[in-house]
Amino acid sequence: MKVLLHTCCGPCASACAPALRSAGHETAAFFSNSNIAPEAEFAKRLDALRTLARADGFEVFADPPRHGDWLEKVARGFEDAPEKGARCERCWRYNLGRAAEFAAENGFDAFTTSLTVSPHKPSARIFEAGEEAAAKAGVRFLREDFKKKDGFKRSLERSRELGLYRQSWCGCEFSRRERPL
Ligand code: SF4
Numbered sequence: 001m002k003v004l005l006h007t008c009c010g011p012c013a014s015a016c017a018p019a020l021r022s023a024g025h026e027t028a029a030f031f032s033n034s035n036i037a038p039e040a041e042f043a044k045r046l047d048a049l050r051t052l053a054r055a056d057g058f059e060v061f062a063d064p065p066r067h068g069d070w071l072e073k074v075a076r077g078f079e080d081a082p083e084k085g086a087r088c089e090r091c092w093r094y095n096l097g098r099a100a101e102f103a104a105e106n107g108f109d110a111f112t113t114s115l116t117v118s119p120h121k122p123s124a125r126i127f128e129a130g131e132e133a134a135a136k137a138g139v140r141f142l143r144e145d146f147k148k149k150d151g152f153k154r155s156l157e158r159s160r161e162l163g164l165y166r167q168s169w170c171g172c173e174f175s176r177r178e179r180p181l
Contacts, residue, residue, distance in 0.1 A: 010048030032063035100137035
């Protein structure tokens with residue numbers, strides 16, 4: 001199958017892209033993360049993904065960041081919600097909605113997301129957001145739980161080997177406030 005991998009960052013994708021290939025899928029990454037602020041951080045994470053893509057030989061599609069739109073549609077009124085709370089649910093829906101639309105418009109059979117690699121991200125709730133986005137766009141969502149089979153550990157090892165930048169906070173300005181550098 002031709003599978004679009006919604007990619008939150010290079011380190012997480014380093015465990016997912018090989019897993020999809022091992023399962024026999026053709027894959028490309030879709031970097032759509034309007035949640036990330038500031039824009040320099042968005043660029044840094046995209047660069048890390050491009051480094052991985054060169055090493056692993058897959059294509060990267062970058063969705064231009066729309067942080068203002070994200071603030072308005074996702075964060076407004078939820079600025080103080082804790083991580084994994086209501087703001088995050090809305091954030092996953094926003095980004096996976098973009099991925100579903102891109103997959104449907106560009107001839108992919110299905111899409112999935114690297115978000116499930118992280119131990120900080122509850123896979124069951126990510127799946128719900130993915131299924132919802134898929135139904136709206138008319139494309140299939142693959143329920144890949146990439147944290148299984150030591151996915152997170154492998155992502156750490158590969159990031160170290162390839163010298164990939166690994167951020168220490170989730171992405172938006174509100175997560176940075178919760179976990180200051
Ligand atoms: S903490 Fe992470 S998942 Fe939650 S809203 Fe911010 S960027 Fe999105």
